Amino acid sequence: MRYLTLLLTLFVALAANAQKDFNTNFHNKTLRIDYTHGGTDDSDFYALDALWEEPHWGGSKVNLIDTLRYGHYYFKVYDHKTHELLYSRGYSTLFKEWQTTKEAKNVTKAFSETVVIPYPKRKVDVVFYGRDKQNAFVKKFDVTVDPDSYFIRPHKRKQYPSFEVLKSGDPAVKVDVVILPEGYTKEEMSLFIADCKKFAEELFLFDPYSENKDKFNIYGVLAPSKESGSDIPAEGIYKSTIMNSSFYTFDSERYCMTTDNKSVRDLAANAPYDQIYVLINTDKYGGGAIYNHYNMSVNSNSLSAEIFVHEFGHGFAGLGDEYYNSSVAYSDFYPLDVEPWEPNLTTLVNFNGKWEKMIPKGVPIPTPNKEEYADTLGVFEGGGYVAKGVYRPSYDCLMNTLKDDKFCGACKKAIQQMIDFYSE
Numbered sequence: 332m333r334y335l336t337l338l339l340t341l342f343v344a345l346a347a348n349a350q351k352d353f354n355t356n357f358h359n360k361t362l363r364i365d366y367t368h369g370g371t372d373d374s375d376f377y378a379l380d381a382l383w384e385e386p387h388w389g390g391s392k393v394n395l396i397d398t399l400r401y402g403h404y405y406f407k408v409y410d411h412k413t414h415e416l417l418y419s420r421g422y423s424t425l426f427k428e429w430q431t432t433k434e435a436k437n438v439t440k441a442f443s444e445t446v447v448i449p450y451p452k453r454k455v456d457v458v459f460y461g462r463d464k465q466n467a468f469v470k471k472f473d474v475t476v477d478p479d480s481y482f483i484r485p486h487k488r489k490q491y492p493s494f495e496v497l498k499s500g501d502p503a504v505k506v507d508v509v510i511l512p513e514g515y516t517k518e519e520m521s522l523f524i525a526d527c528k529k530f531a532e533e534l535f536l537f538d539p540y541s542e543n544k545d546k547f548n549i550y551g552v553l554a555p556s557k558e559s560g561s562d563i564p565a566e567g568i569y570k571s572t573i574m575n576s577s578f579y580t581f582d583s584e585r586y587c588m589t590t591d592n593k594s595v596r597d598l599a600a601n602a603p604y605d606q607i608y609v610l611i612n613t614d615k616y617g618g619g620a621i622y623n624h625y626n627m628s629v630n631s632n633s634l635s636a637e638i639f640v641h642e643f644g645h646g647f648a649g650l651g652d653e654y655y656n657s658s659v660a661y662s663d664f665y666p667l668d669v670e671p672w673e674p675n676l677t678t679l680v681n682f683n684g685k686w687e688k689m690i691p692k693g694v695p696i697p698t699p700n701k702e703e704y705a706d707t708l709g710v711f712e713g714g715g716y717v718a719k720g721v722y723r724p725s726y727d728c729l730m731n732t733l734k735d736d737k738f739c740g741a742c743k744k745a746i747q748q749m750i751d752f753y754s755e
Contacts, residue, residue: 353392356410356417357449361385362476362483363596364448364457368426369441375426377459377472380443382483388449389507389548389603394752395419395449401649401672402622403427404461405468406446411454411475418448421649422623425588431664432581443592444624451478466669489554489573489597496527496549502603505548506647506753509604511595513627514572514612517555526610526630527551533636534643537729538737539747546754550602560613561587573598574609576627578617587617588627595625605753606647608639620646637733644730644738648746651676653723653731655713667720674745675730676715677722686724686741697722708740 363383369376395418397405402421409416426442429435448457454477460468476483499505510530512523527549535544558570562577565584575591578584589595589609599607609627611618618628618638626646628639644650651673665671670681677685679697690696690708698709705726714723714731723731725739738746 352417353395353449356453357388357451359388360450361388361447361600362450362478363600364446364474364476365593365596366444366472366474367441368424368444369439370426370430371439372430372432372435375430375461375471379474382476382480383486383600384450384483385447385486385600387502387600387603389502389509389605390447390449391753391755392449392503393755397421399649399748399752400468401674403672404459404471406457406459408448408451409456409458411456414456417451417455420446420448420623422446423621424624425590425621428621429581434581442590445592445596451476453478462672464666464669466672486597486600489594489601491552491554491598491601493550493552493602494524496551497531497544497547499545499548502548504754505546506750507548507603507605508550508608509599509602509606510549510551511574511598511607511609512552512554512556512612513574513576513589513609514556514558514560514570515610516557516559519559519612520553520555522612523553523610524551526612529630530608530610530639534640536636537640539743539750540640543747543750543754546750548603550604552598552601554598554601556612561611561615563615576609576611578615580619585617586619587611587615587629588619606643608643608646610639618642620644622646622649634733637729637736641729641733644742644746648742648749649673650730650742650745651715653714653725653728655716655718655721665715665717665721671715671721673715675724675728675739675741677710678720679710679722682710686744689740689744700726702726 365380367378397419403423405421408418457474459472461471463469510527515523531549535541556572560570562569564579574589574594576589578587580586580588607625610630613629614631616632620626620642626642628642694709696710698711710722715721724741727735728739
């Protein structure tokens with residue numbers, strides 16, 4: 332009992348010290364860094380775009396350093412004078428996915444991207460890293476930010492009222508999700524409010540979210556579009572919407588995303604957030620999500636609940652797609668000689684860092700793709716869009732098909748780990 336008391340005292344002391352470090356180094360608001368990221372399939376460049384002061388900070392004030400290191404990219408924030416590491420996060424981007432398409436072999440393209448940090452009290456250096464072919468992070472770009480600069484712009488664009496869908500407590504110790512409306516007209520704002528409530532209800536039907544409802548805050552932003560729906564280029568349908576989303580992203584019909592990153596971020600700034608979720612007002616099957624970038628899915632398809640919880644697995648927990656029989660546009664997305672960073676995929680190059688210890692004794696590795704192992708955690712070949720060389724944790728899972736209504740043990744562990752990271 333004495334040992335437990337001492338341990339608890341130590342945890343409280345560490346938390347108090349982390350909180351002190353936040354208050355010493357940061358204000359309780361956001362510095363948003365917009366930049367351009369472009370290139371081809373095998374090259375890239377960065378260019379600073381704009382700096383923004385936003386009124387809310389939804390992130391943790393304790394877990395300031397990202398030790399998970401998920402994502403294709405990573406950035407670190409250093410005190411400019413002392414060089415002390417103050418903050419870091421991993422993330423992925425639409426540009427990285429585009430680099431694996433056939434178009435990227437023949438065309439140079441640029442995308443708008445954003446990272447957000449707690450607003451610093453002193454000058455800081457922000458250093459950007461990207462993974463090389465061996466998945467090691469290498470420096471790509473850096474920028475020095477003076478928080479007192481009059482060139483940092485206040486949040487004045489796309490200001491709309493926000494509302495609470497679910498409020499469990501202080502944003503600093505909760506997972507904060509802001510839901511944005513895409514293709515909802517002014518007359519359809521009541522539908523959007525209802526869809527936000529539906530989102531909250533259905534998210535917590537799925538384990539492990541169901542066990543962690545008290546660790547979430549969910550907000551909505553009342554931002555109407557001129558027209559309902561989303562672009563469907565192959566059908567000649569183009570809509571005037573507030574975030575300019577489109578099906579057929581990278582010429583994949585069901586992949587509905589947007590390259591209008593600034594509109595997404597301008598709208599999200601109306602509430603504190605860790606995750607951005609865009610609801611599209613259509614019953615057409617589709618959506619997409621990118622880790623620590625944004626999540627997007629449709630509101631009224633018969634599988635809408637499964638779609639948005641699948642996409643949230645990507646955007647929030649960094650989970651990879653476990654299916655391998657899809658006509659996605661990517662080529663060589665997962666090189667077979669390196670271990671994927673996603674927690675639910677492996678090439679067996681460095682499997683001991685994944686779900687190896689969770690596999691029951693006697694289960695063969697690789698595990699046969701047979702229904703007799705349907706309820707067993709194993710190592711099943713086929714995942715990450717390819718049939719050979721990439722392995723997934725289960726016969727089926729919400730990150731594979733939407734036929735099963737649950738996550739496998741490896742995915743649940745990854746989701747729980749992320750929930751704890753933001754809510755502790």
